[in-house]
Every structure is written in C-alpha cells, then in structure tokens.
Amino acid sequence: MNDYLILTLIFSVYFSPVFYHLYRAIKEKKEGNKIPLRKFKKFLKYSIFIIIPIVIGFGILSHTNFLNYEKPVTFDKYEQITFKNFNGLEFFKKSLYGNERFAYVFTTIESDIKENSVMVQSLFHPSRSFVYKKNTNSKELLTHEKYHIKITELFARKAKEKISKLNKFKKDRIEEIIRESKKAERKFQKEYDYNTFHSYVLREQKRYENEVDSLLNLLKEYKRPKIEFDDKN
Numbered sequence: 001m002n003d004y005l006i007l008t009l010i011f012s013v014y015f016s017p018v019f020y021h022l023y024r025a026i027k028e029k030k031e032g033n034k035i036p037l038r039k040f041k042k043f044l045k046y047s048i049f050i051i052i053p054i055v056i057g058f059g060i061l062s063h064t065n066f067l068n069y070e071k072p073v074t075f076d077k078y079e080q081i082t083f084k085n086f087n088g089l090e091f092f093k094k095s096l097y098g099n100e101r102f103a104y105v106f107t108t109i110e111s112d113i114k115e116n117s118v119m120v121q122s123l124f125h126p127s128r129s130f131v132y133k134k135n136t137n138s139k140e141l142l143t144h145e146k147y148h149i150k151i152t153e154l155f156a157r158k159a160k161e162k163i164s165k166l167n168k169f170k171k172d173r174i175e176e177i178i179r180e181s182k183k184a185e186r187k188f189q190k191e192y193d194y195n196t197f198h199s200y201v202l203r204e205q206k207r208y209e210n211e212v213d214s215l216l217n218l219l220k221e222y223k224r225p226k227i228e229f230d231d232k233n
Contacts, residue, residue, distance in 0.1 A: 144199030
C-alpha cells in the first residue's frame with residue numbers, strides 16, 4: 001500500500017471524532033444551539049495538541065534515531081562498519097523498486113576552518129542510515145552501501161588536495177572549494193546509484209569500485225583531516 005495512503009487513513013481515523021463533532025456543531029448551530037460548536041473547538045484543540053507531539057516525534061526519529069544513537073564514524077573505522085551499525089529507522093518504506101533487500105547510508109563532508117588551519121573529513125552517520133531487514137546477509141548490498149562512504153571520503157580528499165595547493169590561507173576560497181566538493185560528491189553519489197541500479201548491475205558496481213579505490217589510493221597523502229597553513233604565510 002502506498003505510504004501516503006497509509007498516512008491519510010491514519011489521520012482520517014484519528015480525526016473521525018472531530019469530523020463527527022463538526023457535523024453536530026453545524027447542525028445544532030442552524031437550530032440556534034451554539035454549545036456543540038464550543039465543544040467542537042475544545043475537542044479540536046485537544047486533538048491537535050495530542051497529534052503534534054506524535055508527528056514531531058516520528059519526524060525526529062525518522063531523521064536521527066536517538067533511541068539507538070551511535071555517533072558519526074570517521075573513515076579510519078571504515079573496515080569495522082557492518083549492517084549492525086545501520087541504526088536509523090524507516091517507518092513506512094518496505095521495498096525499493098519492488099525489492100525488500102535495500103538499505104540507505106547517510107554520509108557527510110564536515111569542515112572546521114580555524115585562523116591558520118582547516119579540518120575536512122568524511123563521516124558516516126549510523127543513526128541516520130538504515131537497512132530494511134536487519135538480518136540481511138547480502139555482502140553485495142553492504143559493499144554497495146559502504147562505497148557510498150568511500151565516495152564521500154574521496155571528495156573530502158579532493159577538497160583537501162585543492163586547499164593544500166593554495167599559496168596562502170584564504171577563507172573565502174577554502175569555503176568555496178568545500179562547497180564545490182560537496183556539490184560534486186552529491187552528483188557522483190546519484191550517478192553511482194543510477195548506473196549500478198543500487199548494486200544490481202554488477203558490471204557497473206565493479207567499475208565504480210575499481211575507480212573509487214584507485215582515486216583514493218592516488219590521494220592517500222590527504223588522508224589526515226587537518227591542513228596547517230603556518231608555513232605558508
């Protein structure tokens with residue numbers, strides 16, 4: 001069943017007493033009785049007060065699962081990551097293109113610009129990543145998702161390479177490089193998913209694995225998160 005249809009049915013059932021009281025209020029008002037209208041307004045107010053925290057709670061848990069929170073993981077812990085680290089929650093999605101074997105990984109490029117140094121690193125967010133059916137033992141699916149993490153690391157290193165080649169510390173230029181790298185990373189991630197069809201096109205999956213591994217190796221000198229500018233001023 002469509003997710004939006006499920007939500008519509010839930011809200012319809014929840015607010016059905018409200019609709020009933022509204023009907024009674026309108027009917028009684030025509031006969032000059034305003035008491036049901038006042039009761040309806042009170043009933044509606046309490047119904048909204050109840051539903052709003054529930055909706056906010058679902059929204060927060062869908063974004064980050066604080067019930068089973070695990071702090072973001074840096075790339076040096078890459079080999080330790082398994083589906084057990086995918087702690088995020090997905091309340092409604094049950095399949096991807098009709099297949100129940102799917103996952104979603106959330107990664108970011110984080111930066112911190114100081115007076116004469118820059119920190120750029122890629123992070124994997126366990127509590128914002130999820131796998132449908134935790135007991136899945138698909139090595140291919142796990143490999144596909146973990147290469148999303150490698151791609152993020154690749155573009156973090158590309159940013160550090162460009163920043164390292166600056167003649168001197170220029171905050172505006174550094175911020176621009178990081179923005180461009182994030183934009184390029186998002187585009188590459190989408191192309192990766194599209195061309196591999198989320199891991200199902202094995203030939204494309206292997207092509208991306210070889211390409212990403214090769215590029216990461218070429219940029220291995222930029223593994224360290226921090227770039228110092230003391231000697232360049």
